[in-house]
Amino acid sequence: MSLRRQGASYLAVLLAAACGGGDDAPPGAPQPPPVLRVARVFPNLTFSQPIALLQAPNDASRWFVVEQAGIVRVFSNDPQATSSTVFADISSRVLAGGELGLLGMAFHPDFPTDPRVFLNYTNGDSGLVTRISEFRLGGSGNLDTAPANERVLLTINQPEANHNGGHLAFGPDGFLYIGMGDGGGANDQHGAIGNAQLMTTLLGKMLRIDVTPASGYDIPPDNPFEGNATCHLNGTGTSPCPEIYASGFRNPWRWSFDRETDVLWLGDVGQGALEEIDRVTLRGNYGWRCFEGASPTGFPCGSEAPLLPPIAEYGRSEGAAVTGGYVYRGSAIPGLQGRYVFGDFVSGQLWHIAADTQPTLRMSTGFQSGLNISSFAEDLAGELYVVDYGGGLYRLTGN
Numbered sequence: 001m002s003l004r005r006q007g008a009s010y011l012a013v014l015l016a017a018a019c020g021g022g023d024d025a026p027p028g029a030p031q032p033p034p035v036l037r038v039a040r041v042f043p044n045l046t047f048s049q050p051i052a053l054l055q056a057p058n059d060a061s062r063w064f065v066v067e068q069a070g071i072v073r074v075f076s077n078d079p080q081a082t083s084s085t086v087f088a089d090i091s092s093r094v095l096a097g098g099e100l101g102l103l104g105m106a107f108h109p110d111f112p113t114d115p116r117v118f119l120n121y122t123n124g125d126s127g128l129v130t131r132i133s134e135f136r137l138g139g140s141g142n143l144d145t146a147p148a149n150e151r152v153l154l155t156i157n158q159p160e161a162n163h164n165g166g167h168l169a170f171g172p173d174g175f176l177y178i179g180m181g182d183g184g185g186a187n188d189q190h191g192a193i194g195n196a197q198l199m200t201t202l203l204g205k206m207l208r209i210d211v212t213p214a215s216g217y218d219i220p221p222d223n224p225f226e227g228n229a230t231c232h233l234n235g236t237g238t239s240p241c242p243e244i245y246a247s248g249f250r251n252p253w254r255w256s257f258d259r260e261t262d263v264l265w266l267g268d269v270g271q272g273a274l275e276e277i278d279r280v281t282l283r284g285n286y287g288w289r290c291f292e293g294a295s296p297t298g299f300p301c302g303s304e305a306p307l308l309p310p311i312a313e314y315g316r317s318e319g320a321a322v323t324g325g326y327v328y329r330g331s332a333i334p335g336l337q338g339r340y341v342f343g344d345f346v347s348g349q350l351w352h353i354a355a356d357t358q359p360t361l362r363m364s365t366g367f368q369s370g371l372n373i374s375s376f377a378e379d380l381a382g383e384l385y386v387v388d389y390g391g392g393l394y395r396l397t398g399n
């Protein structure tokens with residue numbers, strides 16, 4: 001009941017904002033949350049199935065676009081930019097299509113002093129796997145992608161072609177986080193309790209590793225299963241995998257750290273009914289496959305309790321595949337400050353919610369962007385962007 005009431009009041013606020021209701025607020029009163037819009041940026045540039053957009057640390061002069069087929073393009077941060085160049089091309093070793101491909105990229109936080117860049121991609125040379133690999137900047141100013149110079153950190157067997165997660169990013173703690181899906185198929189039908197609840201597999205987990213060593217990686221000392229043998233060879237172990245940070249995910253598709261509070265926000269794509277947003281904490285278990293959103297599925301799930309409910313969820317009338325976004329920390333949309341923005345890949349709807357939302361908020365109709373939202377992006381100033389899978393880049397604006 002309280003969920004419905006929250007949803008209704010949120011819609012009322014949106015409608016009030018849309019109708020100019022904020023004009024009646026007394027001076028100094030908090031402004032209602034803004035109605036969001038998107039505006040095309042870099043209109044001369046169109047990309048092929050872009051799935052990520054990012055800037056290098058402390059460098060606002062360029063943008064990097066990750067294309068699913070295995071190419072990373074770079075272009076000047078100039079509104080009238082007319083061309084991009086290839087920063088990396090690993091398309092010959094990427095198996096792409098559907099949910100497969102080059103799915104994520106992360107610069108080392110000290111880049112380019114530390115010249116390492118990390119890529120997350122699927123390969124089918126000898127069975128389907130996810131690879132988390134380290135590359136280095138080459139003398140050309142682009143990534144050295146020679147196979148001999150690729151350092152594979154993790155190889156994770158993929159039982160089915162879908163649910164590969166794909167995002168990777170450095171956290172405020174300096175460790176590399178990697179989001180993994182449940183392996184694929186429907187309802188996580190892998191073994192007795194599914195992969196997402198099984199701690200001897202990296203599938204269905206948020207991973208966290210320390211890439212400081214010159215070879216391999218270290219396990220952060222407070223990871224839940226620190227001390228166990230690593231699962232880097234194929235994604236499984238005989239004891240719980242020490243790379244695990246949090247568990248119970250179906251297919252985390254985009255997540256980010258709030259640059260002000262360090263909180264990790266994640267969008268987890270649902271099965272047939274509910275898309276969800278989670279605030280992820282160390283050792284947290286977010287419920288799949290026993291829960292889809294806040295609803296029990298009836299599938300047996302092991303004993304890794306307690307299972308944590310989502311922060312927000314929405315059903316099939318609003319969308320079909322959530323794309324996690326960012327907590328807004330920019331300045332161009334004052335009323336959005338501190339609110340978490342996310343959207344749906346299929347329906348194109350966009351929402352924003354308070355960072356302290358609880359209990360689970362059921363989302364009603366949001367703003368219709370008209371885009372296939374494959375990813376959000378945040379520039380160095382905290383402004384947010386939307387990547388349209390159809391090829392265009394957009395900036396989030398207020399009303």
Ligand SMILES: [Ca+2]
Pocket residue numbers: 248268276286287288291292293310
């Ligand atoms: Ca969940």
